[in-house]
Amino acid sequence: MVRARSLLARFMPHGPWDVVRQVAIFAAAYLAYRLVRGGIDGRAATAFENARSLIDIERGLHVFVEPSVQAWASGSGVITDVASWIYLNAQTTVSVSALVWLYLFRNSSFYFVRNMMVVAMVLALIGYIVYPAAPPRMFPEWGFQDSVAHFTGIDPDQAKVSALFNPYAAVPSMHVAFALMIGWPLAKLVRWRALRVFWFTYPFLVTFVIVVTANHFLADAVLGAMVAAVSAYSAAWLARARPEAWRFGRRSAELTA
Template identity: 50%
Template structure:
């Protein structure tokens, strides 16, 4: 293999080829996840999705954790907080998540394989949840008094298929919450990898902020977020197992120093 493809560079710890391969793997996996998530949408199953949402509402009331309306009210009562929450809901899952993954690859490459495998496994678990337990979000459930904050802030109806962003939109892909899942999969590793106290606190609190955002905007129940955390926990165990069995899988450049120090 030409040395120019695998030679370590200042910003590419394993060379050009490894960076390209990792990018293609992550983009392909995420694209498959998004497309499959959208194609799962079965309008004939809407009654099932609302029945599942009613079950979650009943379970939360029984456990006294039905806080979604209170969270949205609190966000609305603070000037600018709801707009900020809506903006974060729309952008955080992609922009912050993949920006963080790029940072981990470049600056903490020894941990990237674990994080990458955890994401791919979590995407698979999420798709399983969308198929087996389609669930309407709080904003669509009648009688809860929860409105669609994102639509109100952006002026875009997520059910309007004339918008390209909504072509593969699935309104019933609420369980598990992958907004919460994504935030955990970058928040915890970055908190563990950070050298400075402020950044450790920031990334440690980031998943809680995202949990607040998804409830404030009316897109998820608290239980959705809890199940998102469960999916991440399972994905982390699988990623750790894969790392122990094949610690250098999908690495095409030279092995970086400290390659065995992946986050677990």
């Protein structure tokens, strides 16, 4: 019994109800994010016009390298398949696993990351409403191919805008935002140097993935990084209100909400 209590205290430092509370917060936030994201009027014509504007901006800045990068990667089925797998799992398997690890083993920093991600989802929804944009895969005239569709055998663009899906929600790239909000905190918290290097470079890997799979332009990635930066600042500001609970790397064992 003593050992069981010790293990429970280690893996559930604030008790089982806090676990339920955190799962409920993330589930509610993500469901609301998906519902609002999918429920936004697709405005296809505007989305394509906005995406073409992004292409024009990148061409004007001489950074429109996405077609060349995907063409290079397409020469290897291994690269495109691995990139497609990472794209499909980055925001689900990887992010969820990282959050679980944070809660269990670096609980003092979990709540800061949680606050960042909730703020980021709100900011992303504003972006989807204000600036709907089609992803690169919808521009075959530029040589783009949907690597994820080839990998899975399912064409997502055949689906209509629904309560949980909107193909014109490309700005900002939340793959990049999530990668930053997960990767860089973990780079500070893990002990092994190799893992620190991996998590520090993880956002750059995800940026490469979204370009190779033709799901985002580089401009989307930059805007996703800006969302992560604003969310981190917001989480730091929130931590001033409850430093004992929401500060990154806090050492207090008091109950959090």
